[in-house]
Amino acid sequence: MNANTVLQPILVDGRWVQAEAPTGRFHAFEPSTREALADREFPVSGWRDLEAMLDAGKHAAAGMAHLPPETIARFLETYADAIEARADALVEAAHRETGLPAEPRLRNVELPRTTHQLRQAASAARDGSWSRPTIDTAANIRSVHGPLGGPVLVLGPNNFPFAFNGIAGGDFAAAIAAGNPVIAKAHPAHPHTSALLAGAALDAANAAGLPPGAVQMFFRTDGELGLRLVTDPRLGAAAFTGGRPAGMKLKAAADAVGKPIYLEMSSVNPVFVLPGALRERGDAIAAELHGSCAMGAGQFCTKPGVTVLRAGDGVDRFIAELQRLTAAATPGVLLSPQAPRDIATTVARLQAAGAELLAGGAIAEDAQGFAFQPTLLRVSGERFLADPEALQSEAFGHVNLVVVADSCSQLLQVAEAMEGNLTGTIHSDTGGSDDAAYDTLAPILRARVGRLLNDKMPTGVAVSAAMNHGGPFPATGHPAFTAVGIPASLVRFSALHCYDNVRPHRLPSSLQDRNPTGSLLRLIDGEWTTRDV
Amino acid sequence: MNANTVLQPILVDGRWVQAEAPTGRFHAFEPSTREALADREFPVSGWRDLEAMLDAGKHAAAGMAHLPPETIARFLETYADAIEARADALVEAAHRETGLPAEPRLRNVELPRTTHQLRQAASAARDGSWSRPTIDTAANIRSVHGPLGGPVLVLGPNNFPFAFNGIAGGDFAAAIAAGNPVIAKAHPAHPHTSALLAGAALDAANAAGLPPGAVQMFFRTDGELGLRLVTDPRLGAAAFTGGRPAGMKLKAAADAVGKPIYLEMSSVNPVFVLPGALRERGDAIAAELHGSCAMGAGQFCTKPGVTVLRAGDGVDRFIAELQRLTAAATPGVLLSPQAPRDIATTVARLQAAGAELLAGGAIAEDAQGFAFQPTLLRVSGERFLADPEALQSEAFGHVNLVVVADSCSQLLQVAEAMEGNLTGTIHSDTGGSDDAAYDTLAPILRARVGRLLNDKMPTGVAVSAAMNHGGPFPATGHPAFTAVGIPASLVRFSALHCYDNVRPHRLPSSLQDRNPTGSLLRLIDGEWTTRDV
Numbered sequence A, B: 001m002n003a004n005t006v007l008q009p010i011l012v013d014g015r016w017v018q019a020e021a022p023t024g025r026f027h028a029f030e031p032s033t034r035e036a037l038a039d040r041e042f043p044v045s046g047w048r049d050l051e052a053m054l055d056a057g058k059h060a061a062a063g064m065a066h067l068p069p070e071t072i073a074r075f076l077e078t079y080a081d082a083i084e085a086r087a088d089a090l091v092e093a094a095h096r097e098t099g100l101p102a103e104p105r106l107r108n109v110e111l112p113r114t115t116h117q118l119r120q121a122a123s124a125a126r127d128g129s130w131s132r133p134t135i136d137t138a139a140n141i142r143s144v145h146g147p148l149g150g151p152v153l154v155l156g157p158n159n160f161p162f163a164f165n166g167i168a169g170g171d172f173a174a175a176i177a178a179g180n181p182v183i184a185k186a187h188p189a190h191p192h193t194s195a196l197l198a199g200a201a202l203d204a205a206n207a208a209g210l211p212p213g214a215v216q217m218f219f220r221t222d223g224e225l226g227l228r229l230v231t232d233p234r235l236g237a238a239a240f241t242g243g244r245p246a247g248m249k250l251k252a253a254a255d256a257v258g259k260p261i262y263l264e265m266s267s268v269n270p271v272f273v274l275p276g277a278l279r280e281r282g283d284a285i286a287a288e289l290h291g292s293c294a295m296g297a298g299q300f301c302t303k304p305g306v307t308v309l310r311a312g313d314g315v316d317r318f319i320a321e322l323q324r325l326t327a328a329a330t331p332g333v334l335l336s337p338q339a340p341r342d343i344a345t346t347v348a349r350l351q352a353a354g355a356e357l358l359a360g361g362a363i364a365e366d367a368q369g370f371a372f373q374p375t376l377l378r379v380s381g382e383r384f385l386a387d388p389e390a391l392q393s394e395a396f397g398h399v400n401l402v403v404v405a406d407s408c409s410q411l412l413q414v415a416e417a418m419e420g421n422l423t424g425t426i427h428s429d430t431g432g433s434d435d436a437a438y439d440t441l442a443p444i445l446r447a448r449v450g451r452l453l454n455d456k457m458p459t460g461v462a463v464s465a466a467m468n469h470g471g472p473f474p475a476t477g478h479p480a481f482t483a484v485g486i487p488a489s490l491v492r493f494s495a496l497h498c499y500d501n502v503r504p505h506r507l508p509s510s511l512q513d514r515n516p517t518g519s520l521l522r523l524i525d526g527e528w529t530t531r532d533v
Helices: A047-064 A069-085 A087-098 A102-127 A170-177 A191-208 A223-231 A244-256 A275-298 A315-328 A338-352 A381-386 A408-416 A435-446 A488-493 B047-064 B069-085 B087-098 B102-127 B170-177 B191-208 B223-231 B244-256 B275-298 B315-328 B338-352 B381-386 B408-416 B435-446 B488-493
Strands: A010-012 A015-017 A024-030 A035-044 A134-136 A141-146 A152-155 A182-185 A215-218 A237-241 A261-264 A271-273 A306-310 A356-359 A375-380 A399-405 A421-427 A449-454 A495-500 A522-524 A527-529 B010-012 B015-017 B024-030 B035-044 B134-136 B141-146 B152-155 B182-185 B215-218 B237-241 B261-264 B271-273 B306-310 B356-359 B375-380 B399-405 B421-427 B449-454 B495-500 B522-524 B527-529
Touching: A010 A047, A024 A087, A035 A191, A047 A182, A047 A215, A047 A223, A069 A087, A069 A102, A069 A170, A069 A191, A087 A102, A087 A191, A102 A170, A152 A170, A152 A223, A170 A182, A170 A237, A170 A488, A191 A215, A223 A244, A237 A244, A237 A488, A244 A261, A244 B244, A271 A275, A275 A306, A275 A315, A275 A399, A306 A315, A306 A408, A315 A356, A315 A375, A315 A399, A338 A356, A338 A375, A338 A399, A375 A381, A381 A399, A381 A408, A399 A408, A408 A435, A421 A435, A435 A449, B010 B047, B024 B087, B035 B191, B047 B182, B047 B215, B047 B223, B069 B087, B069 B102, B069 B170, B069 B191, B087 B102, B087 B191, B102 B170, B152 B170, B152 B223, B170 B182, B170 B237, B170 B488, B191 B215, B223 B244, B237 B244, B237 B488, B244 B261, B271 B275, B275 B306, B275 B315, B275 B399, B275 B421, B306 B315, B306 B408, B315 B356, B315 B375, B315 B399, B338 B356, B338 B375, B338 B399, B375 B381, B381 B399, B381 B408, B399 B408, B408 B435, B421 B435, B435 B449
Parallel strands: A134 A522, A152 A182, A152 A237, A182 A215, A237 A261, A271 A306, A271 A421, A306 A399, A375 A399, A421 A449, A449 B495, A495 B449, B134 B522, B152 B182, B152 B237, B182 B215, B237 B261, B271 B306, B271 B421, B306 B399, B375 B399, B421 B449
Antiparallel strands: A010 A015, A010 A215, A024 A035, A134 A141, A141 A495, A356 A375, A522 A527, B010 B015, B010 B215, B024 B035, B134 B141, B141 B495, B356 B375, B522 B527
16 A cells, blocks of 8 residues: 555545545455555545535435425436446446456346336336325325435445445435435445446436435445444434344444334345255256356355255255265355455354365465355254254355255254245245145245245346345344335335325425326325325 | 232233233222222233243234235224223223223223224225235236234333223234234233223134134233343234333344334424414414313323424413413323322423423322323523433423524524424414424424424324324334324334245235235236236
8 A cells, every 4th residue: 555645535515525534545456366456545434524424415315305206216317327328437347346247247237237226216206106195185194205304324235336336226226216315335345336336426416406415425434433324313324235243233323323224134045945846856956056156156145055955865966966066166256355264264163063064165275366165065954953043154155055954844943943034945846745845834934034935046136126135134124124126125215204284385295185297106095096186 | 919819810822811920910000099909910920921922922923824814804893893892891991090081082082093993904904905015927026015923012001091002002903904913011000901902802813713822911021021022033023102211121122133123102292383373373372282281181192292482472471371271270180100200200300401390390299199280391492402302301291391492593403403203393374474484494393203283283193094103213213114004004013025936826815916805906017006917
């Protein structure tokens, strides 16, 4: 590092400015070469930066409350256009900072997903039905979900530099579409990518006429200041996607002062393969499971971390096939220098709890980039039940633990020992021999997962209104909300606003007698309708 | 107390049973005579009782998951009928245990409100639209809000023995309608009333065919066990209505393990009277405000505790009128022996922070029942801003603090210093002279309250789909939820259940291709519709 290098600016109140009194500096790495990207250095922001963003965000919240939904929708669409116009630079930067393949992953999958989300959010903002306007004409009481009155802090993860980026991803789109400013924390593993996105966001915000503090971004801060930030009275809410230790600290801080916080923390996404399915298509399921674990070098929130089988015909063959595939696989590039070390720690923890290593298990020192050997472990159902907490440790990489239960009832006990997860999957045969087991297993799993799958792998999260990217604690902080799936994801960033006897001209347009768009769905005197009052 | 008296039974797993190893015993009081109701003694339950209820509730949750909505709806309606059939006994018991007037309050207002809520919940359960079924046919992903998989603990307050009772009130109705069993904690101030309700609930549950553990009730437990209860893995969620100290302890315990908890804790319900309104109808507003404070002896969550004025014409007259009315008022009967002492503590706290006593201020020792003198205090805006926390202490009785700001800008500062409240009210004149002040004040208040009122008093909560009985922390734990207002109140007791590629016959009926009722509103491929897929 060179203390004389000019630090990259942060985006505060509509302007790119130098951090005031930063407490440190950092740079990213190029994961596929392990080289430091030392040509760009970024500030670790102190409280003065955060305070300036809070003030500007609070001010912007007041300004956004008066904007017509059309302005917000136009911003989101203009931003999506701007991202597409800058696709080359974005893909190049993201590839460099994350090691994720430029094509198809970044250019053809993740970037279109990101712009699609922004445009879906624009439609939801324009339509307004997500806010559930409800009118009781006899009592003259009217209510609607409105913005929070302060900015939303979005802390994005490292594994989706576009689609979950704090300044461009699903939480950003939902928070803005619900009428709130955003303060984004860029992930320090891809700061330049985030800065490019923020530049596009700022241009679009200016073009659409959003207030200056509507979109702001910093790169990093100290842990204690992060905790202070989520408790600040000026903040509306926070959204975090990342590891459980950091998430739990943020949750404790926010909960203590009653600040809404949405967390997507960790998940081992159990996959149950019932005996009939194993007999019917064991090899195909093994190949599919392996592919699902390998995708993105295993750095997906919905990667299967635990596979559960019942001892019997086909189990040895299935595991041997998985072992063969895993041992033969090339280690993928991981996102940061820390990633291989974190995976090693988790694998050691699994082994200490009794898991037997079948393939991989070590940092891939020979690889050119940051990497860990694709890893497979095995443990008995009995061992699993003796320490289910340790054996559900999430490894954020290509690591899968196969649990072999000695009976159907032990398999159900394993399911009951599962923590809250984003997903849970059951593979059953098509002939019906697994149906009784399915019917017993599914309700147990249903209560423990956000998304229940049949006969496919959970990895990947479709951008669909019907998606739930959520689940019971500790996968997230609350089981009724989803981080993906517009319009439902917008509700997180709202407060229920009731108006009792408020004079007609003072009501928000969604609650006035006249339906403002002609197509806004409202609950009027018990009937869902698009008519005027 | 007589240690040989047989304790009243608790309702566990479909049967009235003696508490196992209770840790104590208690009895209620007759507030209007201050006499002990020692003929009935109730147990303080130990962990074995709570554990038995958790097990039975968990089992009942599995059973309820398979019930058609019609069964749940029929239970709620049968229960409403049973309450009406037992109205005489219920009104007598509640009047005796609470001192609230038998008529009109208990018989003609609160009892009908309670049965109305139960019937509204039945309609919501039967209709199902509250659960927002969402179907993406191209991706074959479907989602719906489903039950939590465990019982909901409802801790009811002391001030509504029917309408907010843990075994009959709004939270009970919402939790059951959303498909969950309920474990109710009766409020120890009206245990016999609660036992009568629970008897009606049990009969109705049996008649409708709910599983035995669907409705359970205990009377009291030790604080530590209550905290353990809200963290138990078998529990689905908890709902609490009561004071802030107890609520905050429950919240901290539940938050630490990610268990959903809904709290309605405290609120001073600020009423702003703008200068024009004071000139135009000051006397009428004073009378209305006084009536609002006196209602139910001031024991309403939505009682105005703070009135904010701007110094100027009419202020002295308004305060003098309030003072006259307050001094002349007869103290109402309070709910418990502790109530007058708690109010005295709060009034002392307000005085210590600089409030001047204008009327009342002491326990009404002469009254036949538990009572505190109707009380009025006054403080300057400057003083208020010096210690806004102490001066927003909630007194659960007829106590009102008038804050006189010396300018419009100080009045806005007072508004900005307000904590989260259930309600906030602005009285403005009809001629328009207050409009500019309203436009500045309303957004500040909007961000701090659940229900914003114009030109009326906040006391009372209409049972309406458009109601929000909620608000930002610390009024409640989350600003997007309401405790009153069906169907929205049901969502609190749900988890978002997504089904990805799940075989058609395994889907809940609300997500199958065919619309199960023909009128269930579903979001299918972006369109809200009642059609089949």
